[in-house]
Amino acid sequence: MKIDINCDVGEGILNEHLIMQYISSCNIACGGHFGDKNSIDKTIKLAIENNVKIGAHPSYPDKENFGRKLMQISDNDLRDSICSQLDLFLERLSKVDVKLHHIKPHGALYNAIAIDEKLATKFIEITKEYLNDVFLYVSYNSVIEKVALKMNIKIKYEAFADRNYTDSLTLVSRNHKNALLIDKNDVFNHVLNMVKYQKVKTISGLEKLIKVDTFCIHSDTKNALEIVxxxxxxLEKEGFKIE
Incomplete structure (x- = not known):
């Protein structure tokens, strides 16, 4: 079996050169929560050198809070920001003649469109022109999944290797002490359960059905390199190919 491991990169953590060899796709910050031409170019170059699929990682325009705080923003301002980020990213990709593989929204925006149908619909309307032959990374059983499928957007189901889940399959808030999984064995068992049995153990101990095409590791998790x-x-010892 094949497994995709993705990582949020180009976010100023400066560990991409170490992580890239262990992942198969990446989500590169494109100016919303972090990033500029230089960071984008450097991260794209690393991805190409390591044969890693390249995705854009747009966010609320909120560098102050690293895109992890819900923003009250008008539809027009959200459109302008997302389009500006994706246009910048595609312009940098064109310099090296590489195609965009996927789009994965970041942080608070990702979490919001997972549960808010109006915002999810708006996000798809904004990004639809960028999603021709490009995947959208979504969580299983989320609102954005349903909206994307209804609007004929190609999706890949994403799960989080280093995050705990609630019973409703949303991520445990980062404000909660048990939001993160940082022990490498815990992360591995968490992932293996999802891969082998299509089940995830929630923070309350329930086993919930989940579909996964790609697993995310956050590069700003303190021991991200050790984990990935x-x-x-x-996973390779278990017979899975990372690609």
Whole structure:
């Protein structure tokens, strides 16, 4: 079986050069929560060198809060920001003649469109022109999944290797002490359960059905390199190919 491991990169953590060899797709910040031409170019170059699929990682325009705080923003302002980020990213990709593989929204925007139908619909309307032959990374059983499928958008189901889940399959808030999984064995078992049994154990102990095409590791998790290296090596021992 094949498994895709993705990572949010180009976010100023400066560990991409170490992480890239252990992942198969990446989500590069494109100016909303972090990023500019230089960081985008450097991260694209690393991805190409490591044969990693390249995705754009647009966000609320909120560098102050790293895109992790819900914003009250008009539809027009959201459109202008998302289009500006994606246009910049595609312009940088064109310099190296590489195609965009996917789009994955970041942080608070990702979480909001997972539960808010109006915002999810608006996000698809904004990004639809960018999603021709491009995947949208979405969470299983989310509002954005249903809206995307209804609007004939190609999707890949994403789960989070280093985050805990609620019973409703949303991510446990980062304000909660158990939001993150940082022990490499816990992360591996978390992922293996989803891969082998299509089940995720929630923070309350329930086993919930989940579909997964790609697993995310956050590059700003304090031991991200240790986690992604351990995950890559041990999934391969289990007979899975990372690609």
């Amino acid at each position: 290296k351990y995950l890559h090596q041990n």
